[in-house]
Amino acid sequence: MSRRTFARTLYDGVGIVVFIVMMFPIYWMVSTAFKPGREILALTPVWIPLRPTLDNFRTAMNVPYFWNDVVNSVVVVLTVVALSIVLAFLAAVSVARFGFRGRTPFIVMIIVVQMVPLNALVIPIYLLLDQVGQVDSLLGVIAYYLAFVLPFMIWTLRGFIANVPVDLEEAAMVDGASRVVAFMRIVFPLVAPGLVATGIFGFIQAWNEFIIAYVLLSSSSKQTLTIWLTSFTTQHGTDWGGLMAGATLTALPVVILFLLVQRHIVGGLTAGAVKG
Amino acid sequence: MEAAIRAEARTTTVATDIEPAPRHRRVPRINLLPYALIAPAVLVLAGVLGYPLGMLGWLSTQHYGLRELFQHQGEFVGLQNFVTLVGDPEFRHVLQISLVFTAVNVGLSMLFAMLIALLLERVSSAIRILLSSGLVFVWATPVIPAINLWQWMFDYEFGVVNWLLTRFGAGNYIHHNWFENPFQGFIVVTVIVVWGAIPFLALMLYAGLTQVPRELVEAAEIDGARPWQVFTLITVPILRPLFVILFSLSTIWDFQVFNQVWVLLSQRPSKDYFLISVYSFQESFRVSQYGLGSAAAVVMVAILAAVSVFYIRQTVRLTTEDAR
Numbered sequence: 001m002s003r004r005t006f007a008r009t010l011y012d013g014v015g016i017v018v019f020i021v022m023m024f025p026i027y028w029m030v031s032t033a034f035k036p037g038r039e040i041l042a043l044t045p046v047w048i049p050l051r052p053t054l055d056n057f058r059t060a061m062n063v064p065y066f067w068n069d070v071v072n073s074v075v076v077v078l079t080v081v082a083l084s085i086v087l088a089f090l091a092a093v094s095v096a097r098f099g100f101r102g103r104t105p106f107i108v109m110i111i112v113v114q115m116v117p118l119n120a121l122v123i124p125i126y127l128l129l130d131q132v133g134q135v136d137s138l139l140g141v142i143a144y145y146l147a148f149v150l151p152f153m154i155w156t157l158r159g160f161i162a163n164v165p166v167d168l169e170e171a172a173m174v175d176g177a178s179r180v181v182a183f184m185r186i187v188f189p190l191v192a193p194g195l196v197a198t199g200i201f202g203f204i205q206a207w208n209e210f211i212i213a214y215v216l217l218s219s220s221s222k223q224t225l226t227i228w229l230t231s232f233t234t235q236h237g238t239d240w241g242g243l244m245a246g247a248t249l250t251a252l253p254v255v256i257l258f259l260l261v262q263r264h265i266v267g268g269l270t271a272g273a274v275k276g
Numbered sequence: 277m278e279a280a281i282r283a284e285a286r287t288t289t290v291a292t293d294i295e296p297a298p299r300h301r302r303v304p305r306i307n308l309l310p311y312a313l314i315a316p317a318v319l320v321l322a323g324v325l326g327y328p329l330g331m332l333g334w335l336s337t338q339h340y341g342l343r344e345l346f347q348h349q350g351e352f353v354g355l356q357n358f359v360t361l362v363g364d365p366e367f368r369h370v371l372q373i374s375l376v377f378t379a380v381n382v383g384l385s386m387l388f389a390m391l392i393a394l395l396l397e398r399v400s401s402a403i404r405i406l407l408s409s410g411l412v413f414v415w416a417t418p419v420i421p422a423i424n425l426w427q428w429m430f431d432y433e434f435g436v437v438n439w440l441l442t443r444f445g446a447g448n449y450i451h452h453n454w455f456e457n458p459f460q461g462f463i464v465v466t467v468i469v470v471w472g473a474i475p476f477l478a479l480m481l482y483a484g485l486t487q488v489p490r491e492l493v494e495a496a497e498i499d500g501a502r503p504w505q506v507f508t509l510i511t512v513p514i515l516r517p518l519f520v521i522l523f524s525l526s527t528i529w530d531f532q533v534f535n536q537v538w539v540l541l542s543q544r545p546s547k548d549y550f551l552i553s554v555y556s557f558q559e560s561f562r563v564s565q566y567g568l569g570s571a572a573a574v575v576m577v578a579i580l581a582a583v584s585v586f587y588i589r590q591t592v593r594l595t596t597e598d599a600r
Contacts, residue, residue, distance in 0.1 A: 008400060015399040018392060019410045025471065026413060028436060029425035043450075045436045087317045094313035106314055111591055113321055115584040116329060117532040119553040120573035123560045124331035127340075131348050147324035150317055208418040210535050215561065226420045230539050240428050247421035258416035 033057065033245040040241050056245035060232075063242065065220045069228040072217075076138055076224060077206045080145040084153055085199045087146075092157035093183075097166075114151045118144075122215050129216065136218050144212050149202040156201065160194030161187065197261040204254050225250050332577070335570035342564045350567060357571035366547070367555065367572065374531060374552040377462065381530040385470045386523065389477030394507075396482045408479065415475035423539045426468045430454050455541060458548035465536050473529070477522055484518045485511065517590055524587035528580055552576045 032040055036053045039046040060066065095103060125144060126135065134140040164187050172182035213224045220231075229250050232243050336357055338350030361367045392411075396404055429437050438449040455461040488511055496506050512519070534553040537545050545554060552572060560569030 008398070011395060011398040012400055012403045015395055015403040015407050018395065019403075019407045022414050022471070022474070023410045025422075025425050025429060026417060028429060029421070032428065041434055043434070043439075045434075045439050087320060090313040091317040094310040098307065098310035098313075100307065100310040103310070106318070108588065108592065109321070111588050112584065113325055115528055115580060115587070116325060117553070117573075117576065117580060119532050119534045119557065120332060120577050121325065121328050123556070123566055123570050123573060124328040124335055126561075127335070127345070127566060128328060128331065130345070143324050147320050150321060154317060204418075208420070210420055210539075211557075226418070229420050229424065230543065232424075240431070240434070243424055244428060247424045251416075251418050251421040254418050255413065255416040259412065262412055262416070 029244050029251075030248055032241060033248045035241060037241060056241035057249070059239065059242040060246040060249060063228075063232065063246070065223065065228060066246075068221055069223050069225050072138060072222060073207060073225040076142055076145065077203050079142050080149060080206045081199050081202045083142075084146050084149050084202055085195060088150055088153035088157050088198065089195065091150075091154045092161055095154070096158045096161035110151045110154055114155075118148065118209075118211055122211050125212065126215050135216055136222055138217075138222065141213055141216055141224075144216075145206045145209060148209065148212075149205050152205070153198050153202050156198045157191070157194060160191050160198070164190045200257045200261045204257055207254055329577075332570050332573060335567055336574045338567045338570075340566040340570070345564065345566065353567070357568050358575075360568065361571055361575065366550075370550045370552055370555045370572075371575070373550070377466075377533070377551060378527060378531045381466055381469050381473070381533075382523065382526045384466065385473040385477055385526055385530075388470065389474050389481055389522075392474065392478040393481035393485055396478070397485050408482075411475035411479055414471065415479075417472075419472065419535055420539060422472055423468060423536055426464065426471075427540055430464050458546075461541070461549060465533070465540060468536050468540070469530060469533060473526060477526065480518065480522060481515070484515045488514050517594060520586055520590045524583050524590075527583045528587070531580060531583070532576065 031047075031049050033056050034049045034052040034054075035046065036049075036051055036055065039050060091106075094100075095107060125140075129135045129137075129140045168186050168190075169179075169182045172186050173179060177185065208226065209224075210226050210230075213227050214230070217223045217227060220228075223231075229243075229246050232239075232246055335350065337352060337354055338344070339353045339356070340350040344350045392407075396407060399407065429435055431438075432451060432453045438452050441447065441449040454464050492510050492514075493506055496510055501509065532553050533551055534557065537549050537551060537554050538557070541549055545558075550558065553576060556569045556572035556576065558569075559565045559572060563569075
């Protein structure tokens with residue numbers, strides 16, 4: 001074996017070890033979810049579920065308010081995505097296609113706003129909503145998630161729109177199309193995949209958010225799925241099988257969606273950042 | 277900052293020039309369309325984020341306890357809350373812990389991410405696909421389920437980590453409670469944070485590495501540079517802008533860690549586990565000292581703002597280069 005192939009084999013070996021170390025926690029969550037109780041509470045770990053069962057998923061789904069909270073999560077997230085994608089698209093068109101006074105401050109604001117920690121804002125948000133009697137209502141949460149996903153969405157969409165050459169639009173306008181028609185016929189179809197990707201990313205962010213929902217939604221019937229997960233305990237201590245099944249169920253939609261759009265978003269993030 | 281904004285302004289004018297405006301109309305007419313397009317987003321951001329941010333500042337100057345909560349009216353105390361915080365050894369300790377925690381977590385995340393990025397460059401393509409899909413899976417895992425799964429892995433009785441450590445001779449960890457000793461507890465928190473941060477950082481750094489011109493590296497190698505020298509003298513300087521962005525983003529994220537501590541310790545962390553965000557939350561929502569909690573939050577925002585300047589400057593600069 002030459003020195004070169006030896007080095008390559010060595011690196012491959014290290015790569016596999018890193019893969020196993022990084023993936024093991026996820027494997028352990030999913031496999032625990034499929035194990036019967038005896039295999040979960042074993043002093044020597046059972047590495048592969050020997051008698052796979054769906055009992056843990058059944059337990060998780062039967063925990064009070066599971067379906068209720070699934071519906072809450074879906075309602076909140078879909079409303080947020082539907083509203084934010086429209087607002088973000090309009091703003092992104094403005095930033096990507098027009099030079100106007102105040103454009104730079106707007107861009108700086110978009111970046112700055114993303115840095116504001118929700119952990120800090122949750123205090124005034126709670127007091128404000130408390131004053132108008134909107135604590136424990138999905139409406140308040142929706143409003144905050146809207147503002148929370150907007151900056152990132154504007155930022156990503158701006159990139160997608162800027163990537164469509166202005167020449168295409170102008171060519172259509174030379175052929176007699178109005179500016180709006182040129183935009184809708186030429187740019188919109190080209191940006192559509194970007195809209196989907198951005199919408200899905202907004203979905204993920206809103207689905208995963210914890211602290212706002214945790215503070216604002218106090219009654220069990222109003223909570224979202226992440227909050228449901230943290231309150232997952234029974235009188236007999238933690239039911240690890242059920243909890244892992246619940247965690248798998250909560251993570252599943254996000255993981256699937258993330259795998260779908262990851263390529264687009266990562267491309268958008270890196271495109272600017274690594275150039276010279 | 278100043279320079280970056282000026283640079284941005286330059287491209288703005290360039291963009292205006294390209295604008296297909298009729299030539300004869302020399303007197304600039306203000307086009308209202310771009311303003312109309314951003315108006316809804318600006319309104320939402322100002323109303324839903326800007327207003328509470330202002331109110332946070334206002335609250336930090338108030339005595340706002342349970343009585344004030346019922347009356348919806350705080351009592352103005354000036355900078356009293358900040359004086360209290362500065363004079364409070366407990367808060368100084370919280371601040372210290374938060375800074376050390378951030379430094380350790382950012383350092384470890386960046387170190388491991390860089391090593392993995394370098395590894396991705398060197399492995400065969402099958403392994404590269406395997407490893408990067410693994411990273412994407414970890415990245416995709418939402419934080420709350422991730423905390424729950426680590427809770428299970430570090431469980432006192434049946435935690436697989438305890439078993440593995442014992443099995444491989446690191447000591448007796450059977451029936452070991454990781455959270456009795458805050459130092460060990462913070463090790464668990466760090467593991468969760470770093471594990472979650474590595475994929476994004478490693479994939480970004482790997483994407484950066486692929487952009488380093490091959491000729492430069494080869495030229496250096498022909499001139500007899502060692503791998504370490506190639507890395508420090510060529511790769512690092514070229515990736516500097518990316519490093520600035522990733523370092524500041526990681527610092528911003530790690531300084532406000534809350535969920536990991538709060539959920540991991542079953543929503544009842546002891547005082548030893550107070551990072552600044554946990555402290556601020558505890559003061560507000562558990563002790564009902566909303567004024568004091570807000571003051572702590574203001575301190576957190578101020579420190580984050582200082583770090584953000586680097587990030588924003590670099591991002592704005594890159595966006596302008598992008599447009600050019």
